[in-house]
Amino acid sequence: MNTRQEVLDFVKNGHTRFLPHLSIDCVIFGYHAHQLKILLIRHHGHEKWSLPGGYIARDETLTQAAHRILAEKTQITDLFLQQFYVFGDSVVRMSRIETQQTHNTTFAKVGVTLGDNHWLSERTLSIGYYALVDYLDVVVTPEFLVDGFCWLEIKEIPPLEYDHNEIIAKALATLRSQIYQQPIGYSLLPEKFTLPEIHALYETILGKQFDRRNFRKKLLTLGLIRQLDEQKRIGPHRSPFLYEFDLENYRKALEEGSVLAF
Amino acid sequence: MNTRQEVLDFVKNGHTRFLPHLSIDCVIFGYHAHQLKILLIRHHGHEKWSLPGGYIARDETLTQAAHRILAEKTQITDLFLQQFYVFGDSVVRMSRIETQQTHNTTFAKVGVTLGDNHWLSERTLSIGYYALVDYLDVVVTPEFLVDGFCWLEIKEIPPLEYDHNEIIAKALATLRSQIYQQPIGYSLLPEKFTLPEIHALYETILGKQFDRRNFRKKLLTLGLIRQLDEQKRIGPHRSPFLYEFDLENYRKALEEGSVLAF
Structure with a gap:
């Protein structure tokens, strides 16, 4: 969404295009020369950073959704995104209040407040996807509702929106576990x-x-x-x-x- | 659901208690003396077997949902269920037609046919959970809508409902991958x-x-x-x-x- 009109249309008609209750969050690990970082974005009006995320369209596959969401939020394309977990247990994933409040802060940019029965106010489970890239190879262009982005080293990550710290911890554990069973490095190291x-x-x-x-x-x-x-x-x-x-x-x-x- | 009345109530009011678009399917691996089997059930009126599955209540965590669903379908409790993947890419996970038809075959037992706009007719993504048990330790008691159950060896599994063969393949790949990183055997072998x-x-x-x-x-x-x-x-x-x-x-x-x- 890159214009005010697109955001207004999303809030008004999004329920006809997207599945309720279910989002995707992307953990983009960026490696370069001894440093492992994670891509974070900050939505309009928020103090906390968060992972790039979004909703699944009714007519797209889960994999298509993950790629489209990342592309919309950051303009990053062609990553090897791997699904790793569904988050549906924590307090924030059980309640609608934090979801609604967080959305309302963001949508204040276009002068919209969500009602209690709005589809974006519902309890939302989130499916995590991760990718590992050389962060110097990636150009990030945040969308309209995103005020900024950063690559932060893992040990420097502050408390994030929702349960995104938990999502990152699980993604990191999965990446570390995968490394024993799948080779890495081809796109992260020079040819020689x-x-x-x-x-x-x-x-x-x-x-x-x-x-x-x-x-x-x-x-x-x-x-x-x-x-x-x-x-x-x-x-x-x-x-x-x-x-x-x-x-x-x-x-x-x-x-x-x-x-x-x- | 163990009575006709419970099933009728589920069809009529289920949307107020459960999240739409999202189900859980359980792959229960049973090991005993050189044999690895999988627990399958057959819903009323169906020729094909399927995995025990169900919907997530609006007020329960994902983990609670997985345990409740398995207990309702089979009376199995206290398993170490591990989430392994969300299935949302295959044709059957994109379309509502097979979901609706499959439900209608089952619900014929109570004389109900779902309309196109019924919440159970919607596109449904499914979250897979698996567990590994000694199948001699497990007593299965199928619920009202389930006509039978069986433990089948992996190589004998026929084409199942929906994408359940794909779910089993992914569960098996995950179990095999886990075995390199987590010990198994404590509940599957004698003490000595x-x-x-x-x-x-x-x-x-x-x-x-x-x-x-x-x-x-x-x-x-x-x-x-x-x-x-x-x-x-x-x-x-x-x-x-x-x-x-x-x-x-x-x-x-x-x-x-x-x-x-x-």
Whole structure:
């Protein structure tokens, strides 16, 4: 929604186009050089940040909805969004009051107040989707009702709207758990990378340190990376070997899963 | 719903008590001695089997809903139900026609036909929950609208109602993936068990064979099981050692996750 008229139309006629009671929230993890961040937006009139989210149209699939919502809120497209959980247990997911109040703060921008029986005032469960990108590759353009956006490091995230801190915690746990079974890094590292670079990627996402030599052995044993006959010049006494992904094995591991323990 | 009157009341007033557009389906895996089965039910008037499922009440959490639905359909209580996915992409999840027709077949038992605008005729997304039990420990008592139930081995499952085959496939993939990160077996094996017994449990659930000695080493290294100074008498020349779970490590691994690669 990028004009006042579109917002007014959404409030008035949205119930004919969207399913009530159900929203989607997107956790976009952004990695770059030892830092893992999350994309947050701030809706008009709000002090708290929140995740980009929205409603599911009656005539689109759940997957289509997730991509459209992210594109509408941020103009980000073509991400590999993965569904990870439905949030329907917390107090805020049981009650309509916070939902209604939060919406009313936002819609004040167009001079609208929702009634108690409005479809946007209802109890709303939310389906979480996540993606992992290099945040330098992503251009964010917030929509009309969004006043700003930011990439925040995980440990710096303040209390957010609704249960969005809980959604992020669950997304992070899922990402960390996935990392043991699906390779990552193809779009997050240069085509040729050093062992310290891929090691830092894994350590940053897992939020813990582990032995580099054992890690290298595991990746090589699984056939996910191969060492090149080429070194990177970092300094007079530092020229680590370069590696590249074995794309065939990488894709196979993505499809079939491969278990990485370290 | 266990009487005709309850069903009539559900059809007439259900929209005031339940959220529309959203159901829960339960995949109950039953393991016993080398066999992995799934609990299926058959609604009145239907040829196809389906998973036990139902709707979410407006005043209950998602977790409460999952437990209540399973209890209502089968009388099974106290299971560790885990949410695993929301199904909202397939043709049957996009259209209202199959939903309406399927309901009408069932409700014919009480002489009711749903109109096009009835809340039960709407497009319905479904949230999947799964649990893993010893099927000999479970007593199933189907409700009024359910004509029968069965435990079927995974490879014997025929085409089911809606997208329930797809839901089972996803549940099985999730269970198999979980098994690498969370211990299983505590409620599925005797208190003292042999290595072949726990090995068969893992092989059956993963649907593949793997080396028993390496498997033993992994479980011992993780501290999940310990060997007892006691043997099981199977025959004159067969008396394998008994093992038991280290419950402290087992619970810790359940909470923190532990990575098992074999």
